[in-house]
Amino acid sequence: MMVPKLLENRHSIKKYQMQLIEDVIEISRIKEMMPNGVTQPFRCLSFRGNEGIVKFENNRYGITVLLNELIGCYVADLIGVPVPPYGVCHVAKDAVGLADFGEEGFAEEDFLGYGFYSSYIVNAIPLAERVLNVTANCDVNKIILLDCILNNADRHDGNLLITMTNKSTLYAIDFSHIISRDIPWNERKRQELFERDDTGMDFLRENDEVYSILFRHKSYSINNLKQEANNIQQTILNSDFYNILNIIPESWNRGKYKSLAEQIVEYIKTRTKKVDVFCQAIIERRSIV
Numbered sequence: 149m150m151v152p153k154l155l156e157n158r159h160s161i162k163k164y165q166m167q168l169i170e171d172v173i174e175i176s177r178i179k180e181m182m183p184n185g186v187t188q189p190f191r192c193l194s195f196r197g198n199e200g201i202v203k204f205e206n207n208r209y210g211i212t213v214l215l216n217e218l219i220g221c222y223v224a225d226l227i228g229v230p231v232p233p234y235g236v237c238h239v240a241k242d243a244v245g246l247a248d249f250g251e252e253g254f255a256e257e258d259f260l261g262y263g264f265y266s267s268y269i270v271n272a273i274p275l276a277e278r279v280l281n282v283t284a285n286c287d288v289n290k291i292i293l294l295d296c297i298l299n300n301a302d303r304h305d306g307n308l309l310i311t312m313t314n315k316s317t318l319y320a321i322d323f324s325h326i327i328s329r330d331i332p333w334n335e336r337k338r339q340e341l342f343e344r345d346d347t348g349m350d351f352l353r354e355n356d357e358v359y360s361i362l363f364r365h366k367s368y369s370i371n372n373l374k375q376e377a378n379n380i381q382q383t384i385l386n387s388d389f390y391n392i393l394n395i396i397p398e399s400w401n402r403g404k405y406k407s408l409a410e411q412i413v414e415y416i417k418t419r420t421k422k423v424d425v426f427c428q429a430i431i432e433r434r435s436i437v
Contacts, residue, residue: 166225168391169235173265175202178245181252184306187213187324190259191268194237199268202237203324206258211405213324215396217264219412220298220323222392227380229290230319236395237265262397269319275308277361283310285317288362289369289376296426297384297419298326301351303358327412338411352433360437370431377423384420389413 177193182201187209192202207213221234239246239259246256273279280286295303300323307322352359362368396409 167231167233168222168225169233169265171235172262172395173198173200173235173237175237175239175243175263175265178239178243178248178259181249192237192239192265194265200237200265201268202239202263202265204239204259204263205261205399209324211400212408214262214264214400215405215409215412216326217266217323218396219389219392219409219416220300220326221266222389223298223384223416224294224320224323226387227290227294227383228287229294230285230317232267232269232319232321234264234266236397237263239263261399266321269309269311269321271312272309272319273312275305275310275318275358275361277364279310279312279316280318280361280365283316283318285315286365286367287376288365288367289373290380291318291320292359292362292430293373293377293380293423293426294320295351295355296430297380297416297423298323299351299419300326301354302326303355305358305361308358327415352429356433356437359433363434363437368434373430374427377427381420381423385417 174195175192176195179191179193179199182189182191187203188207189201189203192200194200203213203217205211205214218234218236221231224231225234239261241256241260243259246259291303291308294300302322302325307320309319309321311317311319393409393413401407401409
């Protein structure tokens with residue numbers, strides 16, 4: 149099996165340091181299963197002593213979850229939405245704890261191979277309005293636009309985390325169910341998705357509970373929203389995504405998942421061209437919530 153590698157020289161699209169980890173992370177220990185995770189995430193320890201949240205190839209939703217997470221994090225990172233350091237990890241047979249979860253229905257082979265890794269954030273709490281109001285690093289316009297572009301109808305307070313530090317930051321996590329729950333697509337479904345009129349933006353309604361908090365934040369404004377939309381559109385459409393596509397393991401690019409990553413990127417770029425439509429839908433939704 150080919151070990152994925154990262155390009156040494158990444159495109160300088162943004163001025164800040166991106167959070168994409170430049171090496172495959174080797175996992176030394178499977179510590180515990182995280183509660184309330186339908187994609188079966190586990191808290192793990194790397195050989196370098198860092199803790200992370202890992203989703204494995206054999207989760208109940210398959211490779212789609214891993215690709216969504218990796219590409220979703222990359223898009224967020226690209227446009228300046230804070231995400232924890234992330235990347236591809238690997239679990240070998242000598243990892244500790246492989247046999248510790250039999251009672252939960254897991255076999256050792258369920259953990260082996262490549263997975264998606266997101267660094268564990270310490271001293272963080274789920275989104276709370278009273279804390280968000282004093283959060284230093286927070287741009288709600290970018291987060292809402294990100295969800296529009298990724299077609300994310302699963303934004304809730306548990307996947308927006310605020311760090312309780314001197315320079316508090318609002319992090320976006322968990323991109324497992326972006327794009328479409330129906331991928332991989334057949335050709336008919338793919339064509340329908342790419343040609344769909346998104347002016348309704350029904351998923352905005354699905355995220356009302358969280359968006360009602362974000363809309364009340366001081367950083368939200370129509371002018372800021374439109375300016376951010378223009379910046380985001382240019383950034384995404386000018387990116388070739390090669391850095392992220394280049395690290396996808398062979399085991400995530402076989403059978404029905406063949407070329408799925410490229411299709412996800414194509415779909416994201418197609419939606420990115422509709423940011424003006426998204427802005428109008430957001431503004432209309434704000435008037436209701």
